[in-house]
Amino acid sequence: MKLIIFSSALILLGTYFYFYGDSIERNLFNSAGLISGMYIVIFGVFLVLAGFLVLASQVFRGRSVIY
DSSP states (O other), X not given: OHHHHHHHHHHHHHHHHHHHHHHHXXXXXXXXXXXXXXXXXXXXXXXXXXXXXXXXXXXXXXXXXXX
């Protein structure tokens, strides 16, 4: 149960970083803001993917995809 809560927190945190980086990235007049916004968006996407992988590993625990 703790890992499901942890994965949900990762997904929410990644979504927050994605939208925060996207709002920074929209300020195109500042090139440093554009680059840092892109890094934050990429970091948010990786956090969301990690959260989904942890969630999937808990939901499908004990079941093999291959067999």
